Amino acid sequence: MRVTNSVLMALLTVVLVTSGCEFLDPARPTIQPDTEVFGNVLDVEETPDEPGVWIVRIRVAPPRALDKAESEQGREGPGAEKGLTAEIRVDADTVVLRDGMPARLGDFDPGTEVVSIPAQGTTRMIGEKTVLHNAEFFGDFGTFSKWRLPGLEIGEETVVDDVSSINTSGIEHSTVPLDGGRTLYFSSRYRRTTGGEMAGAARQGLETVEGHQYLAQRSFRTELGVDGWSFPELVSFPDLEGAIQATVSWVDPEETVCLVTVRSEEDEGSWAGRSQRQHRDQAWGPVEAIEGLGEGDSFDPVYLAGSRTKVLFVTTRQGANQSDLFLLNPSESTDAMSLEPRINTIGSEWGPRVGPDNELFFARGDRQLLFMGGMVQPVYLDWPHRVLFSEAAPTDDGRWVFLTITQLEAGEPDRDIWVSERREDGTLGFPVPVDGWRPDIG
Secondary structure, eight states, rough: OOHHHHHHHHHHHHHEEEOOOOOOTTTTEEOOOOOOOOEEEEEEEEEEEEEEEOOEEEEEEOOHHHHHHHHHHTTOOOOOEEEEEOEEEEOOTSSSEEEEEEOGGSSSOOTTTEEEEEOOTEEEEETTTTTEEEEEEEEEEEHHHHHOOOGOOOOOOOOOOTSSSSOOOOOOEEEEEEGGGGGGEEEEEEEEEEGGGGEEEOOTOOOTTTTTTTTOOEEEEEEEEEEOOOOOEEOOOOOOTTTSSEEEEETTTTEEEEEEEEEOSSTOOOOEHHHHHHHTTSSSOOOOOOOTTTTEEEEEEEEOOOOOOOOEEEOOOOOOOOEEEEEEOOOOSSEEEOOOOOTTSSSSSEEEEEEETTOOOEEEEEEEEETTTEEEEEEOSSSHHHHBBBEEEEOOOSSSEEEEEEOOOOOOEEEEEEEEOOOTTTBBBOOOGGOOOOOOOO
């Protein structure tokens, strides 16, 4: 077990930082380099003049696990400067995690070992004893070490994934809910962990070729019954058995038409197609490319509500490192057009899903947004802090929204499917994991 010098230097920067100009007012905050703050919780207090903003006081100290790792390597660990404290500002835009899951600050008892990652440019020092910053991430040290310092983990249990479940230690995301959410299409693939190992259920169709950049990705279908979800069945298409990706992003209520993203080869881009069948009990027909979307740079297609011709999709045609949302309306043009500037920006827009009133859910970067009534607005869950989620997909009746929740893990983050109730005012309740969701009880 080895702790890198950069980690120790970052820790020492916080633990041993002192002010350098004695003639300055010691109560005047001075700018400091942004770095993680490690320590133990002293107390938590909500600011009286700013509801929803908390100040967490921390006694700055190196985590016990780092001390132990250094001791095992015959080195002396970084010591804590006596009396050095930190005041961390935590608000609704801070990701707060405990045991890897969204948490409230009341979940952190005094003495809990925590880590706070500052928002850029917010670290200050008062005198020689108090570090200040606004937190971008606040969590227990166990969560942080699993995410950023996996070498500190000891005796980690082996995960045995159940192929009959929806959520696993792999990647489950990109949902298409039908029949009020009781029928669900979702995409799945393995997840890369540290050391090049793979995590996830050994589902049919996910066999990978060693050395490939892209992992095989497929869609699966399941139904919710009185005893829970049925076994997820592979959604297969003719002549695509060897494709790297064949995933569904839209299905009609009768399950006779679907839109599909296909990536056939490692060195080829993705393309969007359409498949049909006469009845839902039959096999899906061949996937035929949708004309007008472009070849090699279109994916995640969906129809607008009530239409079978207007296709909304994601493309990278405006920049290899930037994705945008385009719309093909064959009645107006044979070429797809970029959505308006309020939606497409210099950031990356992706994950489009259309609600029953043609409201558009989409992601920009790592933020979930909604375009409705001519306005783009962020989508929040009923939680005091920011939750890492994306790919919101509403049911056809608009009552429920299926989400992809991101969990910070060693290597690639884990992504799972959760379900939230959409309230009359448009807000979303706190979600539950899809495997335990029952629409009659919420």
